[in-house]
Amino acid sequence: MDFMTDRDVEKYRRDGFVVMDGLLSPQECDQLRQRMAEIVDEMDVPDHCRITFSTDHDEQLKEQMQGNADYFITSGDKIRFFFEKGVFDDKGEFIVPKQRSINKIGHALHAYEPLYKKVTHSPKVQGIAKKLGLVSPVVLQGMYIFKQPGIGGEVTPHQDATFLYTEPLGRVMGLWIALEDATVNNGCLWFIPGSHNSGITRRMVRTHKGTLPLTDFVGREQQYDEDKFVAVPVKKGGVVLIHGEVVHRSAVNTSDDSRHVYTFHLMEAQDTRWSADNWLQPSEELPFPPLYTK
């Protein structure tokens, strides 16, 4: 039997998301977490986080912001580190244990980390894409989100197509895999069921210039009715499929538990135009890899 049932497909089409338990075994989750712990242990503070002292405060700030922006916009085909706020002192040394400092690592884990690559192209994931009728899905990005205990920040309501825009819409889907239980307490996702049918109102676009800002927003996020969001807890090893236009958010993690997640995005490449204005672009080094390969 398929991992994804007809009922799951129905739910996904109706609500714009669906949870399926047991995509990974607890052992597979632990292996991914173990590998991530090694990556973090080996991690150096990225150069742009080391502030070079300058007597011109404004100039220093500008350099820092440019460094941050460059680091992000060129991260599509690399494995890079993004931190929570306030984790460095003024010399760029950690003031919290480095394991607790990271917000996320991305955006090419799916390509360059063998264990992550294996999960991304696993028969179960390929089966999900086939069940949904995807003809030539490609992997856009893969990242690890830590949602640190006590400081893991909130993610405000958004649609993923705001950042991953295609023509037509409806070609992008996220897979969000809980590597430990995601609960209301440690910052699970919240969705507005059925909100994936009315397009998007905001886009993040490249400014196509070398100076700040490198990206900008066109349009505005709507005001959503707080009552419409439903919490979607996921057990360790479970996956949430996220339609590119479904509205979702996650709360601050105020608990003592982390909420580690491996998440990646697929796009149906057949008859789809990937926007050249998206921040994320396929590169010579890493074109978007087809899902239906090992």
Ligand code: FE2
């Ligand atoms: Fe999202």
